[in-house]
Amino acid sequence: MCSLCGVLGGAEHWSDAAARPGVFTRNVERIDRRRERANRVAAANRILAAYALTLSDWQGSSFVLANKTGKSEVIEDLGHLWPAAERMIGRPCDPLDPGLVARLEDERRV
Amino acid sequence: MSDIPQFTAVNLLTGFLGSGKTTLLRRMLADPALADTAVLINEFGEAGLDHHLVERIDENMVLLQSGCICCTVRGELVDALRDLHSRRERGLIPVFSRVMIESTGLADPFPTLSTIKADPVLRHHFRPGNVITTVDAVNGEGNLDVYVESNRQAAIADWLVLTKTDLVGADVIEALEKRLRQLNPDATVIDVHDEALSVAALVGSSDATRGNGLQSVSGFYCEDSRELVTASGEVHSAAFRSFVITIDQAIDWTAFGIWLTMLLNRHGDRVLRVKGILNIAGEDRPVAIHGVRHLVHTPVHMGGWPSEDRRSHIVFIVDGLDATLLKRSFEAFAVVSSEPAHGPTPLMSQNR
Numbered sequence: 366m367c368s369l370c371g372v373l374g375g376a377e378h379w380s381d382a383a384a385r386p387g388v389f390t391r392n393v394e395r396i397d398r399r400r401e402r403a404n405r406v407a408a409a410n411r412i413l414a415a416y417a418l419t420l421s422d423w424q425g426s427s428f429v430l431a432n433k434t435g436k437s438e439v440i441e442d443l444g445h446l447w448p449a450a451e452r453m454i455g456r457p458c459d460p461l462d463p464g465l466v467a468r469l470e471d472e473r474r475v
Numbered sequence: 476m477s478d479i480p481q482f483t484a485v486n487l488l489t490g491f492l493g494s495g496k497t498t499l500l501r502r503m504l505a506d507p508a509l510a511d512t513a514v515l516i517n518e519f520g521e522a523g524l525d526h527h528l529v530e531r532i533d534e535n536m537v538l539l540q541s542g543c544i545c546c547t548v549r550g551e552l553v554d555a556l557r558d559l560h561s562r563r564e565r566g567l568i569p570v571f572s573r574v575m576i577e578s579t580g581l582a583d584p585f586p587t588l589s590t591i592k593a594d595p596v597l598r599h600h601f602r603p604g605n606v607i608t609t610v611d612a613v614n615g616e617g618n619l620d621v622y623v624e625s626n627r628q629a630a631i632a633d634w635l636v637l638t639k640t641d642l643v644g645a646d647v648i649e650a651l652e653k654r655l656r657q658l659n660p661d662a663t664v665i666d667v668h669d670e671a672l673s674v675a676a677l678v679g680s681s682d683a684t685r686g687n688g689l690q691s692v693s694g695f696y697c698e699d700s701r702e703l704v705t706a707s708g709e710v711h712s713a714a715f716r717s718f719v720i721t722i723d724q725a726i727d728w729t730a731f732g733i734w735l736t737m738l739l740n741r742h743g744d745r746v747l748r749v750k751g752i753l754n755i756a757g758e759d760r761p762v763a764i765h766g767v768r769h770l771v772h773t774p775v776h777m778g779g780w781p782s783e784d785r786r787s788h789i790v791f792i793v794d795g796l797d798a799t800l801l802k803r804s805f806e807a808f809a810v811v812s813s814e815p816a817h818g819p820t821p822l823m824s825q826n827r
Contacts, residue, residue, distance in 0.1 A: 379764075379771040380732030404729045412733060412808065443732050447740035460737045460804045461797065469807035 380443045399425065409446065411472075415465055416454050420446070478570045479563060482602040485556070485574045485591055486678045490609030491618045491625045492580030495638035499609055499667060500577050508675035513559050513571040515552070552576075552587065553594050560600050573678060574601070581624055584608075584631050585747075589770045603772065605679040608632035609667070612640045615651050619658070626715050629655055630747040630792045631767055634677050635664045660717050661750055661790050715747070718798045722787040724811040725756035734808040735771070738801075743769035745796050751789030752777065764789075 402422050409420045413430075423429045423439060430449050431437040438449050450458050459465065488503075490496045500516075503509050562568045578584060588603045608628045611618070615637075618625040629635060635655050640648050652664050665672050731753070739746060749766040761780055765772045791801065 379766075379773055380736055401729065405732075408727070408729045408733050408809075412737070443736040446733075447737050451740075457741055458737060459741045460734060460808065461742065461800050463800065466800065466804050466807045469809075470803070473807065473809060 405443070409443075412469075413450065415468055416450060416458060418450055418453060480572050483560075483572060483574060483600060484604030484679065485576060485601050486604040487584055487587055487606045488575060488577045488609070489582060489584045489606065489628045489631075490580065490636075490638075491611065491614075491622065491628060493614065494580065494609040494611040494618075495636075495667065496577055496580070496609050499607075499636060499638070500575070502667075503575070503674045503677070506674035508673075508678065509573070509575070511569070511571050512573045512575050512678075513568075515555055515574065515576045552590055553597060556591070556597055556601060557594075560596075573604070575678070582628075583624060584628055585768050585770075588631075588767055592770050603767075603770070605633040605677065606631050607634045607636060607677050608662075609636050609638050610651065610655060611638050612643045612648055612651055616647075616654065619654060626658065627747065629662075630659050630715060632659055632662045633679070635659065635662045636667050636672070636677075637664065638667045640666050640668055658715060658717065659748070659792060660719075715792065715794050716796075716798060717748075717790065717792045720751075720787075720789045720791070720802055720805060722754075722789075722811060726753050726787050726810055728753075728755050728762075730808055730810045734805060734810050735766075738804075739766070739769050739771070742793075742796060745794040746791065747794055748792035749789065751787065752781070753787045753789070754785055761787075 402425060406420050406422055406428070413420055417433050419431055421429050421431070427439050427441055428446070429437050429439055430446065430453065432453055436453060438453065440446055440449050447458050488496055488500055500514070504512075504514070556574065559568070559571070559574070563570055576587060578587060584606060588606075591597050591601050591603055608631070610629060615625075619629065637648065637651065648666075655662070655664055735749070746766070746768060749764070749771075751764050752761045753764060755762050758776075761777045763775045763777050765775075791798070793801070
């Protein structure tokens with residue numbers, strides 16, 4: 366469990382599109398679920414590239430975070446992604462880091 | 476046991492020392508709207524007293540006595556809630572559909588909510604409900620000037636209930652209300668003496684209510700957000716600040732999730748509140764999000780848009796974060812969808 370995020374392994378994370386009436390969902394159909402996971406991996410990799418990390422889907426149920434040397438870690442959802450990424454690179458992953466923001470802004474201009 | 480709700484709302488009643496929490500709780504407990512409510516009272520000190528003051532001692536009332544709820548009592552709080560749940564399931568106590576926690580006046584309210592969310596048992600049976608914060612009109616401004624806890628209690632509130640307003644002049648109340656609206660622009664401020672004060676509204680009824688609670692008559696509660704300053708005009712030492720990000724284009728839910736989880740992972744302690752109505756790409760109805768520090772509630776599909784305004788609005792109440800950088804980051808992460816939703820309008824039209 367991540368004590369900071371209050372996230373438990375295997376439990377539903379807010380960013381998941383939960384297949385439950387009354388809450389945000391895009392997971393009702395199988396094709397939606399696959400598309401959502403593909404989007405998630407692509408969007409995460411755009412940011413993770415700044416840290417030389419990559420994310421990939423693992424059997425539609427988990428994700429694998431890996432670095433260039435092959436070190437990898439299985440994570441359940443986005444709640445676990447950033448603590449795992451920080452452990453792997455040994456420094457913070459800060460979305461307010463001016464260097465990261467400038468890099469992403471440059472990418473958007475291209 | 477079909478009467479047991481799938482999720483039981485846990486309402487938190489907080490407010491600084493002497494701000495009238497127990498008085499309000501007594502009034503609330505006398506209201507039929509709170510008839511099926513279990514009450515947990517937390518006190519700081521050797522001898523619990525508040526539970527005597529509320530004069531409703533029964534098997535649904537528990538006194539957490541060993542200290543401040545924000546630290547030492549967390550384990551006790553978990554035990555008390557688990558015990559209540561267990562006794563309810565076994566039919567040993569009447570079915571209750573809501574829990575009300577009265578915290579100590581010095582408590583940081585955040586850990587209580589995260590405790591509910593983090594506990595492996597509680598998270599399947601309980602959900603954080605509305606936070607009601609009492610603010611004393613006589614000492615409120617002074618407490619906000621001096622005590623960070625007072626600011627945090629006000630910042631987290633869904634409802635800010637002004638107490639002791641009969642003891643001060645209208646100008647004092649107006650100044651306090653203005654200050655509170657700057658600190659927490661989307662909370663509802665109400666006078667405890669106001670006849671319109673409804674106990675049922677204070678505690679809310681469901682997550683759907685929370686989503687709808689984001690709406691004001693004009694569409695959204697955040698029309699007066701700005702940098703928080705002290706009475707002397709200086710920027711508050713605690714650097715609390717509220718601001719709104721307004722986005723004209725539809726939002727990419729996936730990119731938004733990546734951005735917000737990354738932000739809360741690194742800066743969750745300083746994001747006191749994040750709350751908003753989002754226009755999600757591919758969705759007809761708005762989605763309400765509601766978070767307190769590291770904790771984000773399950774997003775809720777709202778029944779419809781509160782007004783003609785189809786833009787997304789996200790309110791942040793932060794402690795020491797650079798609002799300009801945060802907005803730049805939001806934009807750089809490509810949180811907006813590539814699908815043009817509302818024409819070629821500026822990405823962020825409102826920047827307070």
